[in-house]
Structure formats: structure tokens, C-alpha cells
Amino acid sequence: MKTITADEFWKLPKNKEAEEIDTVRLMLEDIRLRGEEAVNKYSQKFDSQKPYQVTKNEIKEAYKKIDRPTLKAIKEAARRIKDFSKAQFRQIKPFEIKMNGAVLGQKVIPLNSAGCYVPGGRYPLPSTALMCTIPAKVSGVKEVIVCSPKIAPVTIVASDIAGADKIFCIGGVQAIAAMAYGIGIIPKVDKIVGPGNKYVAAAKKQVYGAAGIDFVAGPSEVLIIADDSAKTTYIAADLLAQSEHDVSARPFLVTTSQKVASETGKEIERQLKQLSTKETAAKALENGYMILCKNIKEAIEVANSIAPEHLEIQTKKPEKIIRKLVNYGSLFIGENSAEVFGDYCSGTNHTLPTSGAARYTSGLSPKDFIKTPTYQQISKKGLAKMKQIACALATIEGLQAHKRAAEIRH
Structure with missing residues (x-):
């Protein structure tokens, strides 16, 4: 991680928009033209298999392939996510008012269908199956499908526990296209949600209109605001936890303490050696910055400008600055609130805006799976x-x- 001052930070180039990748555009054109034949071709090319729907028997077999502690963890995480999603959904209400001879109102109507994309690259991501599927079902979506490449038993189980109506083994650009257009065994959905690599993100951006999307997610991010009271072992662990996601991940430490920055750097080196994912994490660390600020006010300004996906506050009195922080996907308050808990089991959703999008949108929630159309009935008087x-x-x-x-x- 590079160490710079806040003054130097303001001179850095700003976030880039999601790439318009020519390969993705050509693939989507081919899939629109040739349909299932093209989907099968790309699945064979990138995943060495044709898409298929996971059967009820295969779901039963998947349960037998995971151990009891894993199943217990998935079920407990699902319960927490569901409880929080239900609390969020209760805040979305229909209403009706009378005004000047008219009755005006708002309805709350769930989408008919939704498609959840669950990446499956180096490791399976059952937590993403939970995070994307549960709020859709809480919102009342009739049909929720999950698409994941080379789908692992643990992802099948998580999708089933989350309430997925159909589960498909298909990934990449071809999965996004199939959900957007309805191709072969994959039904057309009203909205596509979930993270993915830059090709998946580009595909989501390009199919928008044929289907809705949550947002175009970029590389994962964490930003930690720390003062001289922060524990550098915790900071280093949290920066590395985010860095091991992907070589393009972006870790930030924004601190008022030169000592904290220096000791965190040494601690990162020590902890990095112990990780099996150290090659990925080391490359991601090259994208990151330790930003030295004159005071906490400047640290807040930097954080609001970056608008990170995950924002941690590790300061002596975090409650004093919470109201001034306005741009983030999810906020982690105090040294015990590690971002990893949000990734898995605190209950908040981990599908969050990246690349500065937290300036204008929020993370995935039940509101992403409902419509709030309005109506009016006008009397003779009105x-x-x-x-x-x-x-x-x-x-x-x-x-x-x-x-x-x-x-x-x-």
C-alpha cells in the first residue's frame, strides 16, 4: 500500500466507469442472434460443460456432501439475513391520502421474477446465494432463480435454504444474457442481481433494459478511518481480508496517525506471510493507499469522497463522527465490528455499491425487488x-x- 497525504489524494484520478468490453458486446450479440446454441458454446468454452438445472435429487445429494458445522453456519447466517430483510421490508408501506377532492396512493408490488448471479471462480460463495436470494423471497417475488458456474454442493445447499425456486449451473456473460432474454432452460427474469467479475459487470450494464439490474459492481473495497487509539493488528487483518477477494480489490487506511500507518504496514507484512491467499492479497494491496490526514475532519472528507463499499470506524469515539459520514455501502462501527461479519452473518447485505456508487445508491435489500406504483381517483369536486x-x-x-x-x- 502506498502512503500519501490527503493533499496528494485529492490529485489522484477519480473512479472510472465500468468498462464497455468489446468481447462482452460481441458475446451478447451472438447470444441474441443464435440463442441456446451460443449459450452452450460459451459455457463449454469457459466452464467445460453445458448449462443444466439442478434437480431435486441433486439438491438432496448436495446436503449429504457438506458437514454439519457448515450446514449449521449457513442456516444461522440465513436466519440473521432473513430477520434483517424482514425488518427492512416492514419499512416499505403502501399508503393512501385524500387531498383536494382526490384519493392518492402508493402500492407495494413485488416483482414477478428475479435472477441471482452467484460467482464461483476460485472458491464457492454460498454467502452470496443467501444475500441475493433471501431479500427477494422476503419481498414476495414469485420465482427466484440462482445461476452459478461449476456450482458447488455448498452453493446448492445455500440457495435451497435461501428459498431459490430454481438453481442452474451456468456462469459468466452467458448466464447474464440467458436471464435477461430467456434462453433455453433459463427463464427470462424481471431483474438480475449479484456481483461478478468485470465481464459479468459489463454484461449486466449492457443488458439493462431487457431486465433491471441492482447496480454495476466493480472491485471490492474497504476503507478504515483510524486514529491513534486503533489496534493495528485489527486494521491489518481487515485490510487483508478485503484484499484476498481479488487482485483488483482496493484497501484504504485513512488515519490521523503516522505511527498507526507505519505499524499497520509492518503488521500487514507479518500477517500476509501466513495467508494461503497471499499472492492475490499482495497484488490487491498495490491498489491501496494509506492516507495521512491532518485531523479527523479531513479524514471524513476523504472517506465521503471515496464513497467506499465498506467503511470501518476504528477511533476512540466513533459515535462522534457517524452523522458526518454520508457515502458508504455499509458502516462498521468500532473495533469489534469487522467487515467480515457483514460479509457473512451480521444480517446486513453484503451486495453493496462500489467504485463511488455509494454516493447515490445503497446495498441490496427488499426494496430492490418491489415496485411502488402510484394511483389516483378524482371526484367531481376535485x-x-x-x-x-x-x-x-x-x-x-x-x-x-x-x-x-x-x-x-x-
Whole structure:
């Protein structure tokens, strides 16, 4: 990790938008043109197998292939995620008001279908199956499907426990395309959610419109705000935990203490040697920065500018700065609140905005799987007043048919 001052940080180039990858564009065009034939071709090329739906018998067999502690952990994590998702969903309410001779309202309607993409590269990610599927089912989505490449038994079990209606072994760009367009055995869905590599992210961006998406996720990020009271062993462990995700991950330490920065660097070197994932983590650390700030106010400004996916506060009095922090995917308050708990089992969702997107959106939740359409019913009494307003505005905007549609009513 490079050590720089906050003044130097402000001069760095800002986040890039998700890449428009030509390979992805060409693959999507091919899949639209040739359908199932192209999907099968790319699955064979990248995963050495054709897509298939996991059967009920295969789900039963998957349970037999995982040990009891793993099953217990999945079930407990699922319970926590479900409890928090239910609490979130309770905040989304329909309502109706009477106003000036009209009844106005909002409905809450779940999507008909959703597709959850669960990566399966170096290791299976059962936690992502839980995080993407559970809020969809809590919201009342009728059909939730999971797509994952070279799907492992543990991912099948997690998907089943989460409530997935159908589980498919398919990954990459071809999985995103199949869910967006409905190809072969993969049904078309209303919305696609879940993380993935840069090719999956580019595919999600390009199919938007054919299906909705949660957001375009980039490399994973963690930013830790620390003062001189912070424990450098904890900081180093949390930075490494995020760095081992992917060589493109971005770790940040924003601190008011030169000593903390220096000792964290030494601690990272010590802990890195002990990791089986040290090659990946070491490369990711090269993307990161230790940013030295004059005071906590400057540290807050830097954090809000980066708008990280995960934001940890390891300061003497974290409650004093919480309200000033406004851009982050999920917040981890105090030294015990390690980001890893959010990844797996605290209950909040780990599918979060990256690359600065936390400036304008939030992590995956039940609200991503519902619509809130509005309605109105206008009485005779309300009609008279609204006609005057509508006709006046229609005249200004030069829309004669609009004006007549109002005037004709009496």
C-alpha cells in the first residue's frame, strides 16, 4: 500500500466507469442472434460443460456432501439475513391520502421474477446465494432463480435454504444474457442481481433494459478511518481480508496517525506471510493507499469522497463522527465490528455499491425487488379545480390534446 497525504489524494484520478468490453458486446450479440446454441458454446468454452438445472435429487445429494458445522453456519447466517430483510421490508408501506377532492396512493408490488448471479471462480460463495436470494423471497417475488458456474454442493445447499425456486449451473456473460432474454432452460427474469467479475459487470450494464439490474459492481473495497487509539493488528487483518477477494480489490487506511500507518504496514507484512491467499492479497494491496490526514475532519472528507463499499470506524469515539459520514455501502462501527461479519452473518447485505456508487445508491435489500406504483381517483369536486390547473399548464406547453382531455370532463 502506498502512503500519501490527503493533499496528494485529492490529485489522484477519480473512479472510472465500468468498462464497455468489446468481447462482452460481441458475446451478447451472438447470444441474441443464435440463442441456446451460443449459450452452450460459451459455457463449454469457459466452464467445460453445458448449462443444466439442478434437480431435486441433486439438491438432496448436495446436503449429504457438506458437514454439519457448515450446514449449521449457513442456516444461522440465513436466519440473521432473513430477520434483517424482514425488518427492512416492514419499512416499505403502501399508503393512501385524500387531498383536494382526490384519493392518492402508493402500492407495494413485488416483482414477478428475479435472477441471482452467484460467482464461483476460485472458491464457492454460498454467502452470496443467501444475500441475493433471501431479500427477494422476503419481498414476495414469485420465482427466484440462482445461476452459478461449476456450482458447488455448498452453493446448492445455500440457495435451497435461501428459498431459490430454481438453481442452474451456468456462469459468466452467458448466464447474464440467458436471464435477461430467456434462453433455453433459463427463464427470462424481471431483474438480475449479484456481483461478478468485470465481464459479468459489463454484461449486466449492457443488458439493462431487457431486465433491471441492482447496480454495476466493480472491485471490492474497504476503507478504515483510524486514529491513534486503533489496534493495528485489527486494521491489518481487515485490510487483508478485503484484499484476498481479488487482485483488483482496493484497501484504504485513512488515519490521523503516522505511527498507526507505519505499524499497520509492518503488521500487514507479518500477517500476509501466513495467508494461503497471499499472492492475490499482495497484488490487491498495490491498489491501496494509506492516507495521512491532518485531523479527523479531513479524514471524513476523504472517506465521503471515496464513497467506499465498506467503511470501518476504528477511533476512540466513533459515535462522534457517524452523522458526518454520508457515502458508504455499509458502516462498521468500532473495533469489534469487522467487515467480515457483514460479509457473512451480521444480517446486513453484503451486495453493496462500489467504485463511488455509494454516493447515490445503497446495498441490496427488499426494496430492490418491489415496485411502488402510484394511483389516483378524482371526484367531481376535485375535477373542477384540477381542470383549471391542467388546462393552464397544457396551454403553456402547447399540448392542445392534453387541454381537451381535461376540458371534456364535466
